[in-house]
Amino acid sequence: MFVFHLLTAATAKLILQHKDRAGRLFLRIVGLYVAMGVISLIYATAWLGVLSNMPLSRPGVPLPTLLGWFRQIVSTLSHVLSQQPMLQALALATLMGWLTATVPALHAAAYGFIAAGDWILNVFRKLLWYYPIMIGCLAIGIPLKFGNRGLALYGQCVLWEMVVILVWCAAMMLFCKLTTCRTWKQVLSYYGTVWPTGFGTGGSYDTLAVNLISAEQDLGLSPEIAEVSIVFGTVLNKNCATMSTLIVTVIVAKLLGVPISITEIVFLVPPVVIMGFETPGIPGGAGYFMSPVLAVLLHVPNPTLWVSTFIAFYSGLIPMFSTAGNTTDDGVVGALLQDRFQQNGPAQVAVADKSLIGAAVGGEA
Amino acid sequence: MKVLKKLAGILFLLLGIFALIAPQAILGLTELRWLSQFAFPGEALLGAVLVGLAYLLLGRVPPPGAVR
Numbered sequence: 001m002f003v004f005h006l007l008t009a010a011t012a013k014l015i016l017q018h019k020d021r022a023g024r025l026f027l028r029i030v031g032l033y034v035a036m037g038v039i040s041l042i043y044a045t046a047w048l049g050v051l052s053n054m055p056l057s058r059p060g061v062p063l064p065t066l067l068g069w070f071r072q073i074v075s076t077l078s079h080v081l082s083q084q085p086m087l088q089a090l091a092l093a094t095l096m097g098w099l100t101a102t103v104p105a106l107h108a109a110a111y112g113f114i115a116a117g118d119w120i121l122n123v124f125r126k127l128l129w130y131y132p133i134m135i136g137c138l139a140i141g142i143p144l145k146f147g148n149r150g151l152a153l154y155g156q157c158v159l160w161e162m163v164v165i166l167v168w169c170a171a172m173m174l175f176c177k178l179t180t181c182r183t184w185k186q187v188l189s190y191y192g193t194v195w196p197t198g199f200g201t202g203g204s205y206d207t208l209a210v211n212l213i214s215a216e217q218d219l220g221l222s223p224e225i226a227e228v229s230i231v232f233g234t235v236l237n238k239n240c241a242t243m244s245t246l247i248v249t250v251i252v253a254k255l256l257g258v259p260i261s262i263t264e265i266v267f268l269v270p271p272v273v274i275m276g277f278e279t280p281g282i283p284g285g286a287g288y289f290m291s292p293v294l295a296v297l298l299h300v301p302n303p304t305l306w307v308s309t310f311i312a313f314y315s316g317l318i319p320m321f322s323t324a325g326n327t328t329d330d331g332v333v334g335a336l337l338q339d340r341f342q343q344n345g346p347a348q349v350a351v352a353d354k355s356l357i358g359a360a361v362g363g364e365a
Numbered sequence: 366m367k368v369l370k371k372l373a374g375i376l377f378l379l380l381g382i383f384a385l386i387a388p389q390a391i392l393g394l395t396e397l398r399w400l401s402q403f404a405f406p407g408e409a410l411l412g413a414v415l416v417g418l419a420y421l422l423l424g425r426v427p428p429p430g431a432v433r
Contacts (some may be wrong), residue, residue: 001385001386004413089389090412100417108424112423
């Protein structure tokens with residue numbers, strides 16, 4: 001419900017504030033997150049090739065044809081659209097935001113959504129005191145619930161996750177420094193604030209308030225870019241969670257004796273990118289949402305055992321590393337958008353934004 | 366008439382929020398999982414439409430001259 005409101009409000013704000021430039025900004029935001037999702041999974045697959053001893057392909061197992069692969073992607077997309085209420089809510093939120101902001105007769109609804117979105121963000125901001133308590137509780141709750149072999153594999157999974165995510169985050173920091181006009185102090189200050197918070201909460205939604213504040217204060221994003229880009233990123237961008245999904249898939253396959261090769265991991269990339277957009281930003285959300293589809297795609301003999309093991313493995317430190325990476329990536333995308341998009345006329349946009357934000361927040365019911 | 370519109374808006378808002386939450390309640394707190402018993406296909410779509418309609422009826426309008 002919160003996510004539906006936030007995404008609708010962000011879409012409506014985007015269109016109302018940026019008018020004819022909104023389409024381009026929206027395409028850039030979504031395009032950047034899709035590109036980052038694809039690059040992340042190629043990067044993670046390369047790491048898995050180095051870290052694991054998986055064969056390139058399984059002997060005697062024919063490779064799927066291009067048509068078969070395409071069918072697999074379409075089937076995943078139709079499955080998540082028809083079966084997953086979360087993705088339906090996200091798609092509807094974008095549609096509702098666009099509809100209410102573009103049809104003048106529906107503007108009242110757009111302002112209602114914007115006011116509700118602002119109210120939700122304000123509540124999140126007022127709950128900052130709760131973060132240390134939540135982080136403490138999650139740390140205590142990290143479970144030692146596996147047997148010896150399971151525990152050893154969980155340790156290996158965490159180790160791989162740590163290597164893959166930490167190197168990715170270091171690369172993203174460098175990318176932010178090289179491609180935007182941020183100083184090292186700004187980049188480090190942003191990462192120093194948001195990374196530990198994302199790590200501690202293990203959920204993107206729980207990190208949203210801190211991410212917004214730090215993106216504005218540390219990275220110097222304007223509120224109109226931060227409130228659109230960071231909110232979109234929080235809801236849509238789960239690139240590090242998808243990387244973790246591939247890692248957990250390999251480890252769980254190892255534990256359950258499911259044969260798997262690098263080729264199968266490569267074929268999983270497009271469906272996992274699609275599923276990344278529907279994953280809820282709650283701790284372990286990717287495990288809940290992706291594991292049943294992965295079981296089908298990998299033709300796992302016992303899907304129930306696969307799903308329960310996958311969810312158990314996708315807990316503790318795994319979602320913590322993923323969230324730290326996901327949330328900080330949102331800030332980097334925001335900085336990139338701020339520099340590239342507002343170069344075209346920040347002054348005019350700022351004037352329009354002030355009047356419209358004032359209208360939306362201060363409008364009478 | 367205005368009061369009726371507001372009452373209808375509040376009712377639609379509550380129903381819409383319920384319809385958005387119910388299909389996802391299976392993932393949430395154990396105490397609230399009973400909400401998922403009321404889930405049906407297309408409920409999220411109904412919820413989105415009801416919430417949109419609710420805000421339309423509640424009629425949040427910007428002050429005159431604020432929109433360019």
